[in-house]
Amino acid sequence: MNEPFIKTGGLSKSYRGKKALDNVTVSIDRPGITGLIGPNGSGKSTLLKTAAGLLRPGKGSVTVLGEPVSRQVASRVSLLAEVDSLYGYQTPEEAVTFFSRVFPDFSSEKAASLLEKLEIDSGTEIKNLSKGSRARVKIALTLARDVPLLLMDEPLSGLDPIVREEILGMIISCIDISRQAAVISTHEVAEVEPFLDHVVFIRNGKILLSENVEKLRETKGKSVVEVMREVLS
Amino acid sequence: MTWMALFRKEVRQNLFLMGLHGALLLAVFAFITYHVGRLNLSMIFIGIPLIAGHLIAVLIYIVASMRREWKERTALIWMNLPHSGFTLLSAKLAAAVFAGAMFLAVTMVSFGLILHTADSQLAVFAVDGLGELYVRYAGWLFAGIMFGSIQLALAGLFIFVINKVIRPFGWLVGIAVTFALSWLWSEFTDTQLYASVAHWGPMLRVEGIPDQFNIDLSDAHGSVNESGQTLEMIYLGHTLIELGLLAAVFYVICYLFDKKAEI
Numbered sequence: 270m271n272e273p274f275i276k277t278g279g280l281s282k283s284y285r286g287k288k289a290l291d292n293v294t295v296s297i298d299r300p301g302i303t304g305l306i307g308p309n310g311s312g313k314s315t316l317l318k319t320a321a322g323l324l325r326p327g328k329g330s331v332t333v334l335g336e337p338v339s340r341q342v343a344s345r346v347s348l349l350a351e352v353d354s355l356y357g358y359q360t361p362e363e364a365v366t367f368f369s370r371v372f373p374d375f376s377s378e379k380a381a382s383l384l385e386k387l388e389i390d391s392g393t394e395i396k397n398l399s400k401g402s403r404a405r406v407k408i409a410l411t412l413a414r415d416v417p418l419l420l421m422d423e424p425l426s427g428l429d430p431i432v433r434e435e436i437l438g439m440i441i442s443c444i445d446i447s448r449q450a451a452v453i454s455t456h457e458v459a460e461v462e463p464f465l466d467h468v469v470f471i472r473n474g475k476i477l478l479s480e481n482v483e484k485l486r487e488t489k490g491k492s493v494v495e496v497m498r499e500v501l502s
Numbered sequence: 503m504t505w506m507a508l509f510r511k512e513v514r515q516n517l518f519l520m521g522l523h524g525a526l527l528l529a530v531f532a533f534i535t536y537h538v539g540r541l542n543l544s545m546i547f548i549g550i551p552l553i554a555g556h557l558i559a560v561l562i563y564i565v566a567s568m569r570r571e572w573k574e575r576t577a578l579i580w581m582n583l584p585h586s587g588f589t590l591l592s593a594k595l596a597a598a599v600f601a602g603a604m605f606l607a608v609t610m611v612s613f614g615l616i617l618h619t620a621d622s623q624l625a626v627f628a629v630d631g632l633g634e635l636y637v638r639y640a641g642w643l644f645a646g647i648m649f650g651s652i653q654l655a656l657a658g659l660f661i662f663v664i665n666k667v668i669r670p671f672g673w674l675v676g677i678a679v680t681f682a683l684s685w686l687w688s689e690f691t692d693t694q695l696y697a698s699v700a701h702w703g704p705m706l707r708v709e710g711i712p713d714q715f716n717i718d719l720s721d722a723h724g725s726v727n728e729s730g731q732t733l734e735m736i737y738l739g740h741t742l743i744e745l746g747l748l749a750a751v752f753y754v755i756c757y758l759f760d761k762k763a764e765i
Contacts, residue, residue: 285670323581323765340760344584354578358514370507371583 272335273298274418274450275320279329282315282474289315291474292329301446301466305454306497312474313454314351317420320452321348334417344374349411351423353403357396361389361406368410380413383439401432408436412443419444419451425460433460462493470500477501504585505593512567512597519566523559523605527552531612538620546620549613556606556647560655563598568662577765587759591752595655602651610640642706642736649744656751657684663755666763687747691740703738 275297282290290312297303305313318324319331322342331338334345355364361384369377384391387405395403408424424440425433441464444451455461468485470477477500485496530552537545571577583590614636617624621633636643661676668675690696 318765321582323578325762325764340581340763341584341586343582346582348578348582350575350578352575352578354575356511356515356576356579357574367507367511371504371585373584 271298273332274300274334275452276332277316277320277326277329280316280319280326280331281328282312282319282324283327288474290319290327293471293474293476294329295469295476295479297450297452297467297469299466300448300450302441302444302461302464303450303452303467303469304458304461304465304493305452305469305471306456306458306493306501307454307471308456308501311456311472313456313471314422315474316471317348317422317452317454320418321346321420323348345416346418346420347411347414347416349408349419349421349424351426353407355395355403355407355410358394360392360394361398361409362391364395364406364410365391365413368413372414374415375410376413376415379443380409383409383412383443387435387439401428404428404432405436405439408439412440417449419449421451421453423454423456425455425457437461437464458494458497465493468493468496470497472501505589508583508585508590508593509596512594513600515567515570516563516597516601519563520601520605523601524608527605527609527612531616534616538616541623543620543623546616546624549609549616553606553609553613553643553647556602556609557650558654559602559605560595560598560648560651561658563601564594564655565658565662567594567598568659572765581763581765587756588753591659591756591759595652595659595752598655599648599652602655603648606644606647606651610644614640653744653748656748656755660751660755663758663763666765667758669764700740700743701737704736705738705741706736 273296275295277293277295280290280293281288293312293316305316307313315324319326320333320338320342322333322338322340333342336342356367359367365377365380365384368375368380384406387402387409389402389406389409390398395406398406404424404427408421411419411421421440425436428436437460440451440453446466453461462482465482467479467481469479478496482493485491485493489496491499530548534545534548537543571580580590614633617633617636621631624632657680661673661680664676664679665672691700
């Protein structure tokens, strides 16, 4: 039997006494796109960083593909951070070369093709690109890795609607939903709803609902947006 | 290939700091040269603290490099690289050692050239022959400073990583642990037991240093002859043990980085 992509059991995490995750038990068993939905400060980023091995669980457990997470889970997990995290001195072209040397699963061809499609100026230092362009470069580099699990923290945050649509299209087209699991955290559901296979609602560090989207529509007869309003209100 | 790519990244990111370092050296040596040219020879001795100051060079480079990853948030990429802590941290350490060693070498060669130029005039200070002595022990001086510099750098790296393991005030814990362990190690190296294990293979003999340099070797680990003169102060045994210790400390840092450190 295949191991769950992510499985947490009684996971809690506090920052200086304030609980960011509170007894979170959730499992993402199948490939496809999962929406991790919750308001700002609900614990989405903490959950993703913990799954990526960048934060230690305070209590409870986290496994990725059957193994307890540590920093070295990075060989199977690609994390897209919400903030600018690329090396600003590199040009996109240099970043592609660097990534191809440090990530064994990185496809330079895929990255170059994505950057070309997105009309990124490959010769300009990343720190000098516009916010939208930096976000595109970051996403192109993340998607060019061939890993079982992609964790994307607010990939559409702070971008204008046209760029958001473009980036969302790129994410969807690059994920192989037959074998990869992607977790996209967001607090704006309407845009991503058509692409979601699974949703996890989180608020105040607690999982309020974790359900297959089809099942949700069948049993509740409501859209994800409507369920979100009901669950998170 | 991965390690080289990381090493190149670190060197590239250190360039600004290296530029500042180079500019500082240039300014100080321009100042010394100017004064030596005007026979204000005492200014030559500014070169001594300048050389000794390189004890903290590797520490500054490595801590600046680590701090930069967090400040610029690139740690989110860097810590997500699917490579061992040893690979990531050794590339950083190597880039810091490279910068520190390069500038120490430049400083020492520049100082040597100035000494060579002014050696005959230094008799005024009753330190004639300083140039010759400097050349004779320059290799040891370089190795000693680099060795000390790497020790301090590892202490700084340990404190930085502990600060990412224990929150809050991990840095305070790191400093306390570093001082406590250093003190314990220093006490242990003063024991007869340690001397019997480590004091073999003398490498550096200092009996030839002229008296006028007044070097106090009373605290050095060495053999003393009948007239109380220190003959040897660096042993191969002691050096190998310290190298082993540095490797062990680096292993612990890498373990903490891989298993316990947080973003």
